[in-house]
Amino acid sequence: MTKNNNNKLKIGIYELTGCAGDALLILDCEKELVDIFQAADIQSFLMAKSDNIDGELDIALVEGSVSTEKEKKEILDIRKRAKTVVAIGICACFGGIQAAFLDEKEWEANFKEVYGNIKMKHTKPVQSKPIDEYIKVDYYLPGCPIDKEQFLSTLNRILRGNPPELYRFSVCVECKWNENDCLLNKDIPCLGPITRAGCGSICINHNLPCVGCWGPVEEANIASEFQLLREKGFDHDFIKKKMANFSGTGMADFFGKLKGEKG
Amino acid sequence: MKKISVEHLARVEGSGGISATIDGKVVTNVKFVVNEGPRLVERLTLGKTPEEDVNIVPRICAICTISHKYAILRAMENALSVKVSSKVSLLRELMHMGEMIESHSLHIYYLALPDYVGFPSAIAMASKFDLEVRIALEMKEFGNHIMKTASGRYIHGENPVIGGFGKFPSDEELAWIKSRAIQFMPFVMKTVRLFCELDYPDCPEEDTVYACCNPDKNTYGFVGDEILLSTGKTIKKEDYKNLTNEFVVSHSYAKRSLYKGKPYSVGALARVNNLGDRLKGEARKMYQRYFNRRWKRNPLFNNAAQALELLYAFERIPSIVDKMLKLSDPPLVTYTKKDGRGTGIVEAPRGLLIHSYEISGGLVSYTDIITPTAQNAEDIERYCLIAAQKFLYRGEEDKIRDRMELVVRAYDPCISCSAHMAEVRNAPPEDWKVRLAKLKERNLPIFIGVGERDRSDDAVGIELALKLKKHGVKDVWLESEVREREVPWNKASHRPLVFLDAVDFREKSGKVILLPLHYIFSDSALSHRLLPFISNGMSYERLKNSFVLGIQPESIEEGRKISSPVRQALLKVLDQIIN
Structure with a gap:
């Protein structure tokens, strides 16, 4: 990767529609933040500073889903300017909670319910989608919000020109490391088997089922989890909704197949 | 160190702005704009179980995540007739104190203070307020630590659930929080003096109505079952629509509220105005020393009110911990009810937060969420307009932009960003x-x-x-x-x-x-x-x-x-x- 004059990589941190939790978490890295700002040239970080520059970037970290026409343009512009684009957080990676409406008509009807027929003057809304619906994403750092340790290690590796090493296994692995009892064995609907690890199985550590807030793990056996929950007596629609709560778009393919099989 | 310019850490959630349009001698339009895209969160909650919504809803906002969690839990438990034991209430109160400490300390020191002491940023300010800047960051971290201990994560922790908590923190963790809170007290007292003695400008100064939760037993606090207005009137939480009357404006995806056709304000200043004489201990002494009539008319005093609330929170934490240490961990309260309607109100750091739900056949069938910034938006615009018009009238147009930013920041809005926040536009004069x-x-x-x-x-x-x-x-x-x-x-x-x-x-x-x-x-x-x-x-x-x-x-x-x-x-x- 090329380096700029002062020998530091140029980074931009951007927030699209979401709760700003990932940007906030970066700010919550209070002690490490100093190091980050020293190791890299932070060109744009709206939450932290005001003298932001929209120029060429080595790395763009993008949080949030694309929910307006303006954001569509913004993400295309970011892609043009940045050599590497990293989607951070569930909304940028898989659409987040706001992408749970899988059908565009359903989304439109819901939009009308909330805002009525008022015409928005400032920017046109669109159905919420993860950023890779519009641009090529180089790396994904999921989480709701992202995990501090994972964020720091990912950034560190990218800064040194290496690809990040993210967990490519499910929450169940971390859960075993933490020696928790399996909640599925107790007939509690836990999404751990299909959810990407990295949170440290935090919910199960607190005796609570995984809600799937980090999105689906690569090559997750969603069909098997679906079947398992069906066998435990959970309703078809309930399971489907539960799986779509945090990553509707990530589940869309599977639901498509499901529909096909049913029909 | 020099590179961190946290100067415009102006809250923070997505992008927002304030603009004033000037036509000759007249400010014709002030708009507090929220550019955050629409997420339709209320609609997302429908058809799901109450438990799922407890997971989803706090994702509205990373900054007020605990307040949203608390509000939905109170609403759902209200709807499902779940009564939790006192240890659950105490831990919820503790996590809420954590959020108040985190949010208030960040706002007053890093966001608001540089404006008043003549520095462009908190980092620049460190040359004169080195100790304050560093300890304030520790104070914020302490707030984060409490949130993590109680809720499981810094942000969007899932430990608080309907009927209680998945797991309670150990006695050692609680005792550490208590001792740390006591250690902070001298700095907290200093904070109150600092922010109550700041020279707040007298523009804008104008009456408004303040609204906040009315805590039980005539105490100060951040939850209640009714809303108290500065007019003395109380509104039952179920009747919250008598206060809020939400509507949509075309320049913002955040909804708006008016009480009896007029703007009103919520937040720390509203709480201190309405409940200040219920404070106890050191907070009471400080309240009696500093509170005056200007607090009732000037939104900039919200900074002083937040400092006072920090003192309240730090004084409250040891007694919460003491009570908790005497109680054993209760199991989750289960419920069988499948239908019901419930409302929960809490105070987010930036003001009254209302959640209301209806559950039919075990699934959520109606959701209404009213956030503090939505309620404040009209008053933010009104105060900015008052300030802008006064400056324009005095021939000081150059001061409008800064003062509007100061007002918006004082409200500590959750959907805004002070970088490029204020924009003064000159419209062609109209005859x-x-x-x-x-x-x-x-x-x-x-x-x-x-x-x-x-x-x-x-x-x-x-x-x-x-x-x-x-x-x-x-x-x-x-x-x-x-x-x-x-x-x-x-x-x-x-x-x-x-x-x-x-x-x-x-x-x-x-x-x-x-x-x-x-x-x-x-x-x-x-x-x-x-x-x-x-x-x-x-x-x-x-x-x-x-x-x-x-x-x-x-x-x-x-x-x-x-x-x-x-x-x-x-x-x-x-x-x-x-x-």
Whole structure:
């Protein structure tokens, strides 16, 4: 990767529609933040500073889903300017909670319910989608919000020109490391088997089922989890909704197949 | 170190802005804009189980995540008739204190303080306030630590659930929190003195209505089952719509609220105004020392109120921990109810947060969430307008931008970003004739002549009204007639209301202006007579459709003679109205 004059990589941190939790978490890295700002040239970080520059970037970290026409343009512009684009957080990676409406008509009807027929003057809304619906994403750092340790290690590796090493296994692995009892064995609907690890199985550590807030793990056996929950007596629609709560778009393919099989 | 410029850590959630439009001598429009895209969160909750919604809803906002979690839990438990034990309530209170500490300390030190001590940023400020900046960051971290201990994560922790907690923190963890809270006390006291003694500018200063939760047993606190207004009125939480009356505006995806047609404010200042005399301990002493009437009228005092609340939180934590240590961990409360309706209200750091749900057959069928910034938006715009108009009137246009930012920041809004927050736009000046023609097009105006006949040019409003009557124009009133009868316009707010008056707007005598009524303030000469009309029973809708047609007087000395330029102007206006 090329380096700029002062020998530091140029980074931009951007927030699209979401709760700003990932940007906030970066700010919550209070002690490490100093190091980050020293190791890299932070060109744009709206939450932290005001003298932001929209120029060429080595790395763009993008949080949030694309929910307006303006954001569509913004993400295309970011892609043009940045050599590497990293989607951070569930909304940028898989659409987040706001992408749970899988059908565009359903989304439109819901939009009308909330805002009525008022015409928005400032920017046109669109159905919420993860950023890779519009641009090529180089790396994904999921989480709701992202995990501090994972964020720091990912950034560190990218800064040194290496690809990040993210967990490519499910929450169940971390859960075993933490020696928790399996909640599925107790007939509690836990999404751990299909959810990407990295949170440290935090919910199960607190005796609570995984809600799937980090999105689906690569090559997750969603069909098997679906079947398992069906066998435990959970309703078809309930399971489907539960799986779509945090990553509707990530589940869309599977639901498509499901529909096909049913029909 | 020099590279971190946290100077505009102005909250923070997505992008927002404030803009004022200036037309000659008049600020015609102030807009608090939220550019955050629509997420339709309320709709997302429908058809899901209460437990799923408890996971989803706090994702509205990373900054107030604990308050959202707390509000939905209170609402759901209310709907499902779940009663939790006192240890659960105490841990919830503790996590809420964590959020208050985190949010308030970040806001007052990193966001607000640089403005008042003349530094561009918190980092620049470190040269003079090194200790404060560093300890404030530790204080914020301590707030984060409490949130993580109680909820499981810094942000969006899932440990608080319907019926209690997945797991309680150990006694050691709780004891550590207590001792750490006590360690902070000297710095917290210093913080209160610092922020209560800041020199808050007196513009904008204007009355408003404050609303907050009314905690039980006449205590200070951040939860309750009813809403308390600064008017003394209380509203049951179920009847919250009597307060909020939400509506949508086309320049923002954040909804708005008006109480009885008027803007109101929520937040730390609202709480201290409404509940301050219930404070105890050191917080009470500080309240008695610093609270004064200006706190009731000036939104900038929200910074002082937040400092006072930090003291309240730090004093409260040891007693919460002491009580918790005496209790054993209760199991989750289970429930069987599948239908119900419930409302939960809590105070987010930036004000009253309302969640209301209906559950039918075990699934959520109705959701209504009203956030503090949505409630504050109208008052933010109003105070910015007051400030902008005052500066413009004094010929200090260059100060408008900064002051509007100061006001917006004081509210600690959750959907904004102070980088490029304020924008002052100059609109092309519009002639009064064009405006009048537009008004007439909209609907038949009602005219009210205002003034005193024996103060030379001040008689012009009355004279004009009399002439209009003579020409057979309908619905023309004199000021004196209005006072004697019931106000004639309240039922016709679709019809523009135009006051005719001599108005000193520092122009050449005989110059005519037509501007919205609420741009006339008490410090502009001759406007005092208009104030009763503004304040007495005028709804916000009515106010928005009310105007002043003003003529610049040459003199308002005693006498019966109207000066020649003013008389000429009178005839011009008369001609314009009749034709």
